[in-house]
Amino acid sequence: MLPRFPSKLSLASLPSPLRPLSRLSAHIGGPRIWLKSDDLSGSTLSGNKVRKLEFTLAAALEAGCDTLITCGGLQSNHCRATAILAARLGLKVHLILRGDPPDHLDGNHLLDALVGAQISIYPAKQYHHELDALFEHWQQHYQNLGSKVWCVPTGASDGWGLWGYLNASIELQNDFERHGIEPEYVICATGSGGTQAGLSLGFALQQTSTQVLGMAVCDDAAYFKNKAEHDIREWAALLDRDDYARCAPAFENLNVQTNDAYIGPGYARAYPEALETIKLLARLEGEILDPVYTSKAFYGMLNEIKKGSFEHCSDLVFVHTGGIFGVFPFRDELQRTLNQNALFTGVENA
Numbered sequence: 001m002l003p004r005f006p007s008k009l010s011l012a013s014l015p016s017p018l019r020p021l022s023r024l025s026a027h028i029g030g031p032r033i034w035l036k037s038d039d040l041s042g043s044t045l046s047g048n049k050v051r052k053l054e055f056t057l058a059a060a061l062e063a064g065c066d067t068l069i070t071c072g073g074l075q076s077n078h079c080r081a082t083a084i085l086a087a088r089l090g091l092k093v094h095l096i097l098r099g100d101p102p103d104h105l106d107g108n109h110l111l112d113a114l115v116g117a118q119i120s121i122y123p124a125k126q127y128h129h130e131l132d133a134l135f136e137h138w139q140q141h142y143q144n145l146g147s148k149v150w151c152v153p154t155g156a157s158d159g160w161g162l163w164g165y166l167n168a169s170i171e172l173q174n175d176f177e178r179h180g181i182e183p184e185y186v187i188c189a190t191g192s193g194g195t196q197a198g199l200s201l202g203f204a205l206q207q208t209s210t211q212v213l214g215m216a217v218c219d220d221a222a223y224f225k226n227k228a229e230h231d232i233r234e235w236a237a238l239l240d241r242d243d244y245a246r247c248a249p250a251f252e253n254l255n256v257q258t259n260d261a262y263i264g265p266g267y268a269r270a271y272p273e274a275l276e277t278i279k280l281l282a283r284l285e286g287e288i289l290d291p292v293y294t295s296k297a298f299y300g301m302l303n304e305i306k307k308g309s310f311e312h313c314s315d316l317v318f319v320h321t322g323g324i325f326g327v328f329p330f331r332d333e334l335q336r337t338l339n340q341n342a343l344f345t346g347v348e349n350a
């Protein structure tokens with residue numbers, strides 16, 4: 001029941017690997033946990049945003065745009081992926097970033113600057129109150145210079161970006177068939193909602209039994225239900241009449257599942273259990289999670305396994321959505337976590 005796909009650029013290194021985390025599963029005595037390594041979607045493009053941008057930027061080019069404007073936190077993985085892709089495609093890019101101007105360039109922000117993105121940084125309060133106006137201001141600025149602008153919303157989560165993880169759900173279904181598994185859940189970190197919404201929609205359209213659980217890193221479950229419905233309406237409006245009619249039963253009854261219990265003190269604010277989870281995965285499996293997204297989602301999954309929420313499950317798939325460059329700005333917190341290891345040796349096995 002899949003609709004015809006719109007045009008897409010080939011920008012990501014895909015398909016990404018799916019592999020079982022056998023030592024982790026043995027360590028926790030739980031179900032089989034598989035890692036879908038979307039952190040390998042590209043070296044500097046690492047992460048989930050490039051899957052969405054393959055569709056978004058195809059639409060932007062088709063519309064004749066030569067300039068991209070997008071937004072996010074100072075260490076936004078999405079802004080970094082957009083900035084690098086703009087350089088690859090020969091487009092201009094302006095980033096509207098949220099935060100305080102840092103003393104030095106680091107992580108994603110450093111890469112943004114290297115590839116020549118124009119960067120404006122706004123205090124969080126102003127950013128939250130004036131984001132629409134800031135987009136309009138910069139759009140007008142570039143239009144006055146004779147440019148044609150495409151505005152990409154936060155995380156590229158919109159009707160175009162949704163195709164990226166709808167497409168990924170098909171790739172995952174092929175992975176499952178190759179490995180002979182029928183996972184009960186696919187689990188991902190959820191920030192702007194597009195990854196979760198695209199996967200949820202994709203498995204519903206494929207009519208498989210796999211469910212999608214988003215682990216929120218900001219905002220609550222009600223927010224993400226609304227956000228998914230909004231993005232899917234926008235996506236559906238791009239379908240032709242036949243596809244719309246065929247797909248409607250799947251998206252009209254879509255079950256958007258979000259767990260919002262693992263946000264901790266707030267977006268991009270690390271907490272001890274998440275940092276410990278980074279250490280655990282690094283040592284047991286040689287996989288590096290990030291402090292903002294994947295470690296909170298992974299910790300949430302492990303804790304829900306412990307609580308028995310997945311008791312009936314044989315296979316869980318965790319989507320590694322990237323974030324490697326966001327690790328480095330957390331050097332102080334991570335160093336403290338590593339130092340504690342000397343004091344509490346073996347605590348992970350307790």
Ligand SMILES: *Cc1c(COP(=O)(O)O)cnc(C)c1O
Binds near residue numbers: 189293
């Ligand atoms: C953006 C991001 C997410 C969240 O994906 P959304 O589609 O925005 O919900 C998860 N992990 C990483 C590393 C990200 O950069």
